[in-house]
Amino acid sequence: MGAAVQPIYLFDLAFQRAEWLSVRQTTVAENVANANTPNFRARDVEPFEATLDKTALKMASTNPGHISLASAPVRAEVSGPRSFDITSHGNDVSLEKELIKAGEVSRDYSLNVSIVKSFHRMWMASVKG
Amino acid sequence: MIDPLTASLRVAAAGLEAQSTRMRVVSENLANAQSTGNTPGADPYQRKTITFSSELDRASETSLVKVDRIGRDKAPFKVEYDPDHPAADDSGFVKLPNVNMLIEMADMREANRSYEADLQIVRHSRQMISMTIDLLRNS
Numbered sequence: 314m315g316a317a318v319q320p321i322y323l324f325d326l327a328f329q330r331a332e333w334l335s336v337r338q339t340t341v342a343e344n345v346a347n348a349n350t351p352n353f354r355a356r357d358v359e360p361f362e363a364t365l366d367k368t369a370l371k372m373a374s375t376n377p378g379h380i381s382l383a384s385a386p387v388r389a390e391v392s393g394p395r396s397f398d399i400t401s402h403g404n405d406v407s408l409e410k411e412l413i414k415a416g417e418v419s420r421d422y423s424l425n426v427s428i429v430k431s432f433h434r435m436w437m438a439s440v441k442g
Numbered sequence: 443m444i445d446p447l448t449a450s451l452r453v454a455a456a457g458l459e460a461q462s463t464r465m466r467v468v469s470e471n472l473a474n475a476q477s478t479g480n481t482p483g484a485d486p487y488q489r490k491t492i493t494f495s496s497e498l499d500r501a502s503e504t505s506l507v508k509v510d511r512i513g514r515d516k517a518p519f520k521v522e523y524d525p526d527h528p529a530a531d532d533s534g535f536v537k538l539p540n541v542n543m544l545i546e547m548a549d550m551r552e553a554n555r556s557y558e559a560d561l562q563i564v565r566h567s568r569q570m571i572s573m574t575i576d577l578l579r580n581s
Contacts, residue, residue, distance in 0.1 A: 331574070332446070334570075335445070335446035335447045335450070335570065336446045338446065338447060338450045338563075338566065338567055338570065339446040339447070339449045339450040339453065339502075339504055341450070341563065342449075342450035342451075342453040342454045342457075342504075342563045342567070343450075343453050343504055343505050343506075345454065345457060345556075345559045345560055345562075345563050346453045346454060346456055346457030346460070346506065346507040346560060346563075347457075347494070347496045347505060347507045348457075348556050348559065349460075349461075349464075349494050349507075349552070349556055350494040350495060350496045350507055351493065351494070351495070353496050353505075408555065408556070408559045411559070412559060412562055415562065415563055415566045416566075418566070418570075419566045419569060419570060422570045422573060423573060426573045426574065426576070426577055429577060430577060433577075
């Protein structure tokens with residue numbers, strides 16, 4: 314039934330995290346590019362924890378014909394009333410806030426990559442002996 | 443579905459393009475700050491304005507930015523008394539462009555700042571891509 318090889322837990326988690334971080338980076342890029350667009354509202358993705366809770370209850374594919382839902386991207390959500398400073402032309406993007414977010418994403422991505430690297434090293438050590 | 447990191451590069455590139463068009467409009471306004479007409483009573487250069495709008499890119503499902511319209515500022519012209527000027531009307535007044543240096547400078551600084559922010563996003567995305575490639579190299 315289905316794929317015989319299960320993803321290794323930590324790699325799978327790291328992959329999801331990397332995917333989430335790159336979607337967030339895209340959202341930040343959108344906000345920065347539209348920083349001077351009238352009536353544009355800043356957006357953000359929902360927190361990683363929330364998406365993780367959702368993917369834990371993923372539907373199982375019991376038939377090879379089932380369409381996999383695993384590759385569905387994390388949707389970009391409207392950030393709601395959290396933003397401050399709405400200018401007269403209805404734009405609430407704060408460049409400083411977006412750049413801080415971009416820095417955060419970069420840092421987290423670097424951490425994620427390092428974890429994958431070191432886990433891979435440990436893994437290879439146990440395989441090669 | 444395009445890779446999100448590539449999509450963010452694309453979005454940032456659209457932002458860079460929009461901001462450089464804005465810079466072009468500012469420089470046109472500044473360059474023509476003294477451009478009067480050359481027939482009696484003719485209108486001088488009219489200040490240009492630029493507006494942006496967000497546009498959904500179907501391929502990457504992201505909202506890019508594009509130049510919506512380059513319009514003309516309807517503000518009244520400045521008038522100066524100079525009877526010898528070729529554009530002077532019957533009573534000797536010359537119409538000068540409605541370009542305000544202060545506004546153009548502020549606009550230029552804002553365009554500059556947004557351009558820098560877009561560049562920073564490009565830098566971050568590239569860094570993330572090369573980190574991922576490095577995973578392959580070192581193991």
